[in-house]
Amino acid sequence: MKKLLLGNAAVARGAYEAGCKLVSSYPGTPSTEITESVVEYDNIYVEWAPNEKVAAEVAIGASIAGGRAMSCMKHVGLNVMADPVFTVSYIGANGGLVFCVADDPGMHSSQNEQDSRHYAEAAKIPMLEPSDSSECKEFTKAAFKLSEEFDTPVFIRLSTRVSHSQSLVELCDPEDAPLKDYEKNIPKHVMMPAMAKGRHVVVEQRTEKLKALAVNCNFNKVEKNGSKIGVIAAGTTYVYAKEALGDKVDYLKLGLVYPLSENLIKNFAKDYDELWVIEELDPVIETFVKSIGVKCKGKECFTLLGEYSQNMIKKAVLGIDTESIPEAAIPNRPPVLCVGCPHRGTFYVLKKLGLTVSGDIGCYTLGAVAPLQSVDTTICMGASVSAAHGMAKVRGEEFNKKLVSVIGDSTFIHSGITGLIDIVYNKGANTVIILDNSITGMTGHQQNPTTGKTIRGEATKQVDLELLCKAVGVERVRIEDPFDLKGFEAAVKEELAADEPSVIIAQRPCALLKSVKYTGRCTVEADKCKSCKMCMKLGCPAISFKDGKAVIDHSQCNGCGLCVNVCPFGAIKKEEK
Amino acid sequence: MADNKNIMIVGVGGQGTLLASRILGNVIIDLGFDVKVSEVHGMSQRGGSVVTYVKYGEKVSSPIIDKSEADIILAFERLEALRALPFLKKGGKMIVNDRSINPMPVITGAAEYPEGIIDTLKQNADVISLDALELAEKAGSIKAVNVVLIGVLAKSTDIPYEVWVETIKKTVPEKFLEINLKAFELGYRI
Numbered sequence A: 001m002k003k004l005l006l007g008n009a010a011v012a013r014g015a016y017e018a019g020c021k022l023v024s025s026y027p028g029t030p031s032t033e034i035t036e037s038v039v040e041y042d043n044i045y046v047e048w049a050p051n052e053k054v055a056a057e058v059a060i061g062a063s064i065a066g067g068r069a070m071s072c073m074k075h076v077g078l079n080v081m082a083d084p085v086f087t088v089s090y091i092g093a094n095g096g097l098v099f100c101v102a103d104d105p106g107m108h109s110s111q112n113e114q115d116s117r118h119y120a121e122a123a124k125i126p127m128l129e130p131s132d133s134s135e136c137k138e139f140t141k142a143a144f145k146l147s148e149e150f151d152t153p154v155f156i157r158l159s160t161r162v163s164h165s166q167s168l169v170e171l172c173d174p175e176d177a178p179l180k181d182y183e184k185n186i187p188k189h190v191m192m193p194a195m196a197k198g199r200h201v202v203v204e205q206r207t208e209k210l211k212a213l214a215v216n217c218n219f220n221k222v223e224k225n226g227s228k229i230g231v232i233a234a235g236t237t238y239v240y241a242k243e244a245l246g247d248k249v250d251y252l253k254l255g256l257v258y259p260l261s262e263n264l265i266k267n268f269a270k271d272y273d274e275l276w277v278i279e280e281l282d283p284v285i286e287t288f289v290k291s292i293g294v295k296c297k298g299k300e301c302f303t304l305l306g307e308y309s310q311n312m313i314k315k316a317v318l319g320i321d322t323e324s325i326p327e328a329a330i331p332n333r334p335p336v337l338c339v340g341c342p343h344r345g346t347f348y349v350l351k352k353l354g355l356t357v358s359g360d361i362g363c364y365t366l367g368a369v370a371p372l373q374s375v376d377t378t379i380c381m382g383a384s385v386s387a388a389h390g391m392a393k394v395r396g397e398e399f400n401k402k403l404v405s406v407i408g409d410s411t412f413i414h415s416g417i418t419g420l421i422d423i424v425y426n427k428g429a430n431t432v433i434i435l436d437n438s439i440t441g442m443t444g445h446q447q448n449p450t451t452g453k454t455i456r457g458e459a460t461k462q463v464d465l466e467l468l469c470k471a472v473g474v475e476r477v478r479i480e481d482p483f484d485l486k487g488f489e490a491a492v493k494e495e496l497a498a499d500e501p502s503v504i505i506a507q508r509p510c511a512l513l514k515s516v517k518y519t520g521r522c523t524v525e526a527d528k529c530k531s532c533k534m535c536m537k538l539g540c541p542a543i544s545f546k547d548g549k550a551v552i553d554h555s556q557c558n559g560c561g562l563c564v565n566v567c568p569f570g571a572i573k574k575e576e577k
Numbered sequence B: 001m002a003d004n005k006n007i008m009i010v011g012v013g014g015q016g017t018l019l020a021s022r023i024l025g026n027v028i029i030d031l032g033f034d035v036k037v038s039e040v041h042g043m044s045q046r047g048g049s050v051v052t053y054v055k056y057g058e059k060v061s062s063p064i065i066d067k068s069e070a071d072i073i074l075a076f077e078r079l080e081a082l083r084a085l086p087f088l089k090k091g092g093k094m095i096v097n098d099r100s101i102n103p104m105p106v107i108t109g110a111a112e113y114p115e116g117i118i119d120t121l122k123q124n125a126d127v128i129s130l131d132a133l134e135l136a137e138k139a140g141s142i143k144a145v146n147v148v149l150i151g152v153l154a155k156s157t158d159i160p161y162e163v164w165v166e167t168i169k170k171t172v173p174e175k176f177l178e179i180n181l182k183a184f185e186l187g188y189r190i
């Protein structure tokens, strides 16, 4: 049976058909739906871990114990899990071990554009790169086999367009992959210097064997069309090139993108007057091709930035320009906090108080967008807390009295708690605001350790954020409602004034949760509106200004009522529908 | 490859473009074509511009539609129609829901919502513009805007009417089926 599947769902299907026993991940666009799709398969144990490092270690444990296991993450998640990954390369795999990483060329939903292929080379772990959903499934199945055969973890590299495109996949029955025996094996499993030295030798031998495999395997394919132009491509750029260049060129499609094989490439390259390497982001393949003395064209005709496309490839390789209707200069449409978003109240207050806001990653990063423009910094998950500690230490007490950190519930558990421990331990006096909206919002509403539910929606123990903060030594911890603007403002002022660390838990659920039921809608009474534009400072997409007065678009307003408290003249009224 | 069809669906996050692309995708599979449906999830869904590419034919390689490659653009909102215009092929068709949603730069006064969008579109494309919201209300729910637009799109393709109706029956939950079939009909018959 053929089914239209998202690349991500096809990876999940591949894991299922390969008899995978366990999947542990932390969400991150564009990888999230892989793990969410695993939920469909009852016989796979699946979980959201608190962060990627934990997720990877859970999968590694499962593999050592003999079960096929997988962990999935976005590119920056691979940074967080890099530590265990580099060392498990030495340990290898008992049950097949797969790490599926999704890059985001073009940064549709990311804070950087890093190329995860560098990790494959640095950690000496083979990497497969599929081009469509069908390959997503096949490569995932093959990755488990490869892992067991070569005693190595295996990377699958996706990118936004592969992850989030649906194409047809032939479904098969799952294979039987019984647990392999677990044996205590200190030289292989205990990575201390004496053992690791031995394992490093094995890793280098393994890479040589994989290079030999690269010459003759199903992952790499040559397509001849009798052309004098040869193209080397992988993943997205292969399908873009196919569409742009059709049978005007010959192709070497690489499915195994690490390790690359000198023999394979030299053997392909020898037939062409002109050889192209077409790859998004960094010149990884190109650098290799040049290093073995093969001439090729690549980045000098393309770019290190963003995504490639058909027209771009046509222009570079064939010199054909595509005419199109010119782009008009029109307003862009950046994402905004939803109507009724709990974070809106928090940022309104922080902006009003003129505070420096050490920010973090989540829906609340949108607090940096006009008109709120409250957030000062965004680095990586967890950095809001630790970076604020650094700021306070160099700029001193006065600066710290106007400085707060904001961090979501999921992000706080991911890596904010360690920063808070640093503040307490090293006698800081920062104020940290945990934006507890009862969900991992940004990535599409995943459960996390603070929500009381597992990925399968089952009830479980819930981390008590208040007790957790107290337990690490913060004595001033309070829970406030960010929609109670006056109370929230008073709380922030009080905690900033204190000479010790403090935590405010801003508690109000995400407006998109099914359990949240705002009713009615708000209306501006035009004769009472004095055109002060206070309500416009909220940045609610339902409120705009027409003919000198505020108006609320009823088709957008969800009746959250926040604006009612903002109008100093009582011009905004809430009415039930 | 020349015969592949490229359809772009554009709108604003939260407008229900996803259901439209799901119905379209399912229709195409039922016809036995190769198909790719591509959309970006994540950040942009928070009220930003959203774009879905649907491509079908004998064999589809790339999942994305580049400038000047779309046969039909289905726009849920005027400004998004204008933004997508460079992606339309010469002589391509633009179906646009004649409705505006102000983006934040317009709300804050940093930019102005362009005037005369439909005229600009008409100078460059074969345009069908309609008030899909009104038709959806007529069908019984403002939420059926997407299915009204699918109705208009259906009429612009050579895919038989029955295939669409059958697919809607399979894709839409029983509870909302009657409204959605009516909405499809209203779009199809404009």
Ligand SMILES: Cc1ncc(C[n+]2csc(CCOP(=O)(O)OP(=O)(O)O)c2C)c(N)n1
Binding pocket: A026, A027, A028, A029, A052, A074, A076, A077, A080, A361, A362, A363, A364, A381, A407, A408, A409, A410, A411, A412, A435, A437, A439, A440, A441, A442, A443
């Ligand atoms: C290392 C890393 N992993 C994952 C992500 C993707 N990501 C961005 S924000 C976020 C979580 C946001 O949840 P939360 O902190 O609860 O804030 P909310 O979006 O709910 O406001 C995730 C998983 C990332 N940017 N970096």
Ligand code: SF4
Binding pocket: A336, A337, A338, A339, A340, A341, A342, A343, A363, A437, A441, A442, A510, A511, A512, B046
């Ligand atoms: S998804 Fe929830 S937390 Fe995120 S912007 Fe919307 S309301 Fe706010």
Ligand code: SF4
Binding pocket: A339, A340, A521, A522, A538, A540, A541, A542, A543, A552, A556, A557, A558, A559, A560, A561, A562, A563, A564
């Ligand atoms: S207009 Fe007021 S009540 Fe309506 S969503 Fe916006 S802030 Fe909430």
